[in-house]
Amino acid sequence: MLTPEKIVAAALDVIEVSGDRGLTISALAKRLGVAPSALYNHVSSKRDLLILVQDDVIERIDYGCFETLPWADAVRQWARSSRDVFATHGHLIPIYAVIPVTNSRAILRMYETVAKGFLAAGWHEGDIVHAIVSIESFVLGSAMDANAPEDMYDIGDLSTEFPVFSSVVAGTREDASGRADVAFEIGLEGLIAGLEVWRSRQQ
């Protein structure tokens, strides 16, 4: 007998073996030893399936830090964790970005804790959603960037045609963690600092 739990577990297996794009209804059915049409007794559409998967995946994000750490540290840890989770589940990004929160208790649990953290740090109620959304926008964009090839900005033959950018790319500071990680950390520190400045101006 199929259950939501088994379906989600199998879906995650399929993703782990075949990647994001390998998660199809028939691949999932095969993994479960069942006909594709059988799935529609438990799930009304593929979008519905992805929401189930998402609910499971969201729970791997570390947001408990908002109950233990100061605001900036909590934001940093939450953002890093979110970005990691979405980088390994890029297919969920387009859904997560536009799904009404009512559809997912997992998301609401997260936001409940995050919102408390913002309030405890002295944020005005009216600004919190906007601040959260801006952080998440950066996180989701960065998660996509994390899947870009390491040499994404290598210019090849066209370096004489674009000398300035070419030289900037050649001189790009790197460290062991890789280009995307450096960009993420720089942007994250900037955003956190900037939000803190912005907040203090709001008083």
Add this chain to the structure above:
Amino acid sequence: MLTPEKIVAAALDVIEVSGDRGLTISALAKRLGVAPSALYNHVSSKRDLLILVQDDVIERIDYGCFETLPWADAVRQWARSSRDVFATHGHLIPIYAVIPVTNSRAILRMYETVAKGFLAAGWHEGDIVHAIVSIESFVLGSAMDANAPEDMYDIGDLSTEFPVFSSVVAGTREDASGRADVAFEIGLEGLIAGLEVWRSRQQ
């Protein structure tokens, strides 16, 4: 006779009429009055087609501001323009985020100008790519958010279960431009200010 220009123009027509998801090979072929297979004489894959479309769309982004405005103003204008363009062409986001820049002269032209602007503002060569990527990550994430429903954060029946977030949503400051725009502007100002602070610490 089909030409790349005609194909791109027709693709943009199809998108305008049928939306992002309406751009299929057969829809495009029908619009051009040609068999679907004919397109493969001019384009090697759908991905290839989307790169052609992207090249056209990138040129609508305003990056000339880097030649006329101070750094912070130029970044602000460039980011706003980019976000608008990608919000109306969301299907290009997953490609743009991971495509090696060598594949697109339009992108390289943009980066050439942007890089010059950063250098003129005194940025170190080694930091520029990272700063650009962080801005673009925020822009792409925000472009996805711009397509979210306006009531994305309305909680409905579950407000007693998540009282804090519920109250935060209810108290969210809004103005005529809408939720996503406010979040974008707040994050953008934060990111710009934060990058400026971060840069001055690098000296």
Add this chain to the structure above:
DNA sequence: ACCTGAACACCGTTCAAGT
């Protein structure tokens, strides 16, 4: 060189038929 038309291997989804 470029286009047609048929074919292929896939999608997600529906639905009558069985148990």
Add this chain to the structure above:
DNA sequence: ACCTGAACACCGTTCAAGT
């Protein structure tokens, strides 16, 4: 209530055949 098997309307893509 749940599953099967056949069918449907779509994808992107290939390729022999025509001009």
